[in-house]
Amino acid sequence: MQNPFLLRAIELAVENTIQHQGGPFGAVVVRDGEIIGEGTNRVTTTNDPTAHAEIAAIRNACQKLGSFELTGCVIYSSCEPCPMCLAAIYWSRADRIVFAADRHDAAAAGFDDDFLYRELSLPLRERKLPMEQLHREEAIAAFDAWRNDHGKIQY
Numbered sequence: 024m025q026n027p028f029l030l031r032a033i034e035l036a037v038e039n040t041i042q043h044q045g046g047p048f049g050a051v052v053v054r055d056g057e058i059i060g061e062g063t064n065r066v067t068t069t070n071d072p073t074a075h076a077e078i079a080a081i082r083n084a085c086q087k088l089g090s091f092e093l094t095g096c097v098i099y100s101s102c103e104p105c106p107m108c109l110a111a112i113y114w115s116r117a118d119r120i121v122f123a124a125d126r127h128d129a130a131a132a133g134f135d136d137d138f139l140y141r142e143l144s145l146p147l148r149e150r151k152l153p154m155e156q157l158h159r160e161e162a163i164a165a166f167d168a169w170r171n172d173h174g175k176i177q178y
Contacts (some may be wrong), residue, residue, distance in 0.1 A: 026146035027052050028099040029121055031061075036101035037063070039063040050076040050100040052084035052093060052117070059096070060084025076100065081115050089093065091178060093117040101130050105136040105144055 028051055035049025046064035051066025053059065060105060066072055077100055085091055093115040098104075112120055126136045147154050167170040169175060 026099070026121065028058065028097070029101075029123055031047050031058065032099045032101045033062050035061060039076075044068050045074065045105055046076075047132070048076040048101055050080040050098060052080050052098050054084075054088075054093075054096045057108075059087050073107065075105065075108050077104050078111055081111055081117075083102070085115070091115070102126075105110045139172060 024118040032051050035051070036047045039045055039049060044063060044065060045067050048064040050062050051058050051060065060083035062076045062081070062083055065079065066100075068074075077098060080098065084093055084096065085135045088164040094117075095147045096115075096117045097119045098112055098115075098117050098121070100108075100120065100122040103126045104120065104123045105126075109120075122165040125141065129135075130137050137174065142150050142152075
């Protein structure tokens with residue numbers, strides 16, 4: 024059985040590649056059987072490493088809905104989301120992800136998302152990107168202000 028939403032995400036990925044607009048990735052957000060957001064990878068055309076298809080589709084859908092949550096939505100992606108996109112999908116509270124190619128297919132094409140998945144499972148001191156924590160106590164002031172703000176919008 025063919026899925027028209029997943030096929031649309033794949034179509035976006037192919038078109039994006041042919042038009043040299045960015046990487047071979049496309050995504051759509053669907054709610055109640057209707058596409059409410061689409062996105063393609065625009066990393067190289069915008070010089071923005073966060074310009075992934077899923078992020079663009081989430082932004083598009085949230086703007087259309089006037090909400091930062093995608094509860095009740097399904098995200099269809101031409102490829103298994105990278106860790107950044109997967110985190111964004113979790114933050115969006117989408118109900119489900121459906122994808123076509125996987126991270127191994129992406130790696131075979133030169134996109135090593137699997138490297139990031141492996142890195143994130145390592146303890147901080149073993150990761151390739153050095154990390155250092157400074158000024159923790161000073162930074163806690165922002166969380167204190169958040170906790171005490173009775174007018175905040177929870178998310």
